[in-house]
Amino acid sequence: MALRHYTLDISLSTAVDTASTVPGLLAIFHEQEMTETVHDTDGHGYLATFVGKNGRFAILRLHSHGLVTVDLQCFEEDNIAQLDNLLNALEKKLKILLKGNITRIKRLPALVRGAKVDRYWPTADGRLMEYDIDRVVYEEDSAYQNIKILHSKQFGNILVLNGDVNLAESDSAYTQAIMGGGKENYAGKEVLILGGGDGGILAEVVKQKPKMITMLEISLTVIDGCKAHMRVTCGSVLDSLEGDCYQILVEDCVPVLKKYVQEGRTFDYVINDLTAVPISTEPEEDSTWEFLRLILDLSIKVLHPDGKYFTQGNSVNLTEALSLYEEQLEKLSCPVGFSKEVVCVPSYLELWVFYTVWKK
Amino acid sequence: MALRHYTLDISLSTAVDTASTVPGLLAIFHEQEMTETVHDTDGHGYLATFVGKNGRFAILRLHSHGLVTVDLQCFEEDNIAQLDNLLNALEKKLKILLKGNITRIKRLPALVRGAKVDRYWPTADGRLMEYDIDRVVYEEDSAYQNIKILHSKQFGNILVLNGDVNLAESDSAYTQAIMGGGKENYAGKEVLILGGGDGGILAEVVKQKPKMITMLEISLTVIDGCKAHMRVTCGSVLDSLEGDCYQILVEDCVPVLKKYVQEGRTFDYVINDLTAVPISTEPEEDSTWEFLRLILDLSIKVLHPDGKYFTQGNSVNLTEALSLYEEQLEKLSCPVGFSKEVVCVPSYLELWVFYTVWKK
Known part of the structure; x- marks a missing residue:
């Protein structure tokens, strides 16, 4: 049984006069059979709490600097219309009492807690x-x-x-961005995907008839979940761990990358679709950044001299994290160049940065 | 001075035992010099409120059905690290006390109220x-x-x-969608824009060298604001109300559309970029839907037989509103066909439906 939490906030151009404001508001709570406790705030404005039937609980605060906040909690099964009416009545009364001094009235959609x-x-x-x-x-x-x-x-x-x-079925924009924004031709190419357990990248690259795709995904659980429930994204590509031009190795990418480096194996495209903080069975590096750099370094080592490395970066707003990532690119054992693109991935609700990296 | 409001919610597989849980939590509040009032909830679980220094206020609720909720309010200028520590301590203690019964721990980003x-x-x-x-x-x-x-x-x-x-400078996807998704050629065409005061559509259509664009925007205030502050969207197109191939009439579109109908004037494209609930100086119709239909009907009347009418619809989730809109299309004085497209407009944070309407 979830708790619905309503808020009503009124910003004012002046301080609130408690004596002329509180009685009219109390009357409204009393009508709803709510009983108040007035708390001593040690000079931080008026604060009353109200307990009502069905577990209803409210807070009324008249902050001394010109802000009135009301909180109202009730259970989801309560009479929501009644609580709406209570908030409407409080808002209406406050508008009358504070007339002329109101700079903003804000009622947010109720928070639903513990649903x-x-x-x-x-x-x-x-x-x-x-x-x-x-x-x-x-x-x-x-x-x-x-x-x-x-x-x-x-x-x-x-x-x-x-x-x-991580990814929604609506997010073909993510897959397109991490494949190079539609400007690449994968036909006949050797492709390495790190992570990618949702199958989105695999399904799209397969369509372009590459020579071979190797996908290193640590979690069969992710593959199984996506195979069953993310079919708009992966189609039938996860139904088998092997296809005409692809193989999925359910393995930690770090030891496999190390083996490829030793063997001198290279790829035309390396697409890093690991989670932001990569998961490994061998997190031998202490810091996340060092670990990220290890994966980057290994990936660049297995990249063909003319190849491209694609990866997602981070929220465009996390400028510090993006700078730190770009600093890692300076520290690789092989010098690289990079470019970045800002993309709108629908389900992320924030703009996202994608990187292209190549050997200099 | 804004109020920061933190929440910590712990969902449980069983009811909470108040006697064994509360004392350990009270001790944490006491350490932070917060004093409790225990409220009588008439059988709806344990409820205590706490008042502390600097106007700090907290709520602890142990709901009888297996949910613990904590609220913590403080002023923005307070020692945020101290409050984080309080929440961390409560979370840690609750994890120990309720071990094995916890199904979810949720701490939301703090609500900032009255900022x-x-x-x-x-x-x-x-x-x-x-x-x-x-x-x-x-x-x-x-x-x-x-x-x-x-x-x-x-x-x-x-x-x-x-x-x-309404529109952000990032939202060229909106402008592209309401212009027909990049599939139209405006060169040499007669174009009518209803609303569009941000100048986004006007700026894009102008680039395609139409014969003439007429834009009917009711608000010079919107134009002035966007001209100064939305230049990524409008470029320099709002700097003058007239250009080589466009004129902006600062007028209510309804009487102008009526005049165009009387004159028998037609347009190759009508782009309705009015707000969802259109604003008019002459809201002669009682209901919003009737008013929307009036504008639709007039727009279709001034549409060339081979012309296209574009408009934004609504959130893809508001299926009822979308159905009602489509019902209006059935009721026009001239029969029409329509198609729709779902588009991701970055700043909307929800997918949006756009309509194309044509004369049958």
Whole structure:
């Protein structure tokens, strides 16, 4: 049983006069059979809490610097219309009482807390986002990570790894961007995909008749979940771990990359689709950045001199993380050049940076 | 001075045992010099509120059905690290006390309430979205509406009309969609734009050398704001109300459309870029839908038999509103056909439907 949490905030151009404002508001709470406790705030404005029937609970704060905040919590099964009416009555009364001094009235969509299906998945840059998720399609804990596939009305199924929105069925823009923005020709090429367990990149590259695609995905659980529930993204390409021109190795990419380096094997394209903080069975490096650099270094080593390395970067707003990533590119054992592109991936709800890296 | 509001919600597989859980939590609040009031909830679980220094206020609820919710409010200037530590300590303690029964721990990004710059602009389908807005660039109340231009780090400047996100400088996808998705050739054509005060459509159509564009925008305030602050969108096209192949009439479109109908004037393209609930000086129809249909009917009347009418629809999730719109299309005085497309407009944070309408 989830808790609905309503807020009503009124910003004012002047301080609030408690004596002339509070009685009219109390009357409204009393009408709804809510009983107040007035708290001593030690000079930080007026603060009353109200307990009502059905577990209803409210807070009224008149902050001394010109802000009134109202909180109202009720259970999801409560009479929502009644609570809407209470908030409407409070808003109406406050408009009358504070007339002329109001600079903003803000009522946010209710927060739904502790719901069976969690709809709040913040952006990479830490902002609150409510998705239109109506059901959990798949959930497994593998040895490496928590894997969820959630259904969004508009985006289709969304793969969420360790709480990060990874890819939705609506996100062909992601796949296109990490394949070079539609400017590459994969026909007859040797392609290496790191990660990519949702099958999106594999399904698209296969269409272009490459010579061979090798995909190194650590988690069979991700593959199994996506094979069943992300078919708009992967089509039938995950139904078998081998096809005419591809093989999926369910392995940690680090030791395999090391083996390829030793063997002197090269690829025309390396597409790094690992999660932002890569998962490995051998995290031999202490810091995430060192580990990221290890993978980058190995990837560039197996890149054909004329080849291209594609990867997702980060939220365009995380400028510091992007700079740090670009610093890693300066520290590789082989000098590289790079370019970047900002892309709108529908389900991310924030713009995302993609990189192209090549050997100098 | 804004209020920061933190939440910590722990979902459980069983009911919470208050007696074994509460004392350990109280100790943490006491360490932070917060004093509790325990409220009588009439059988709806444990509820305590805490008042601390600097106007800090907290709520601890142990709901009887297996949910623990914590709220923590403080002022923006408070010692945020200290409050993070309090929440960390509560989370850590709850993890120990409720070990084995926890199904989800959720801490949302703090709500910032009553801030100078408001970052919360819900989607058309009513979901909570926090934008990366860092300043108000422009704000005016015209006779028709409240006009804001807000700066987003990732989207550039965003035009917000009466609280609705209208268009951002990042949103060339909107302009492209409402011009027919790049499949039309405007060269030598007669074009009518309804609304469009941000200048985005005008700037793009002008590039294609049409015969003449007539734009009917009711608000000079919108034009002036966008001319100054949305230049990525409008370029220099709003610097003058007339150009080589365009004229902007600062007028209510309804009487002008009626005049065009009387004169028998037709256009190859009519692009309706009015706000979702159109603004008019003559709202002669009672319901929004009737008013929308009036504008649609007049627009189709001035459409050349081979012409096309483009318009934005609504959020793809508002299926009922979309159906109602499509019903209006059945009721026009001239029979029409239509098609629709779902487009990702970056700053909308939800997928959007665009319509193409033509005379049968």
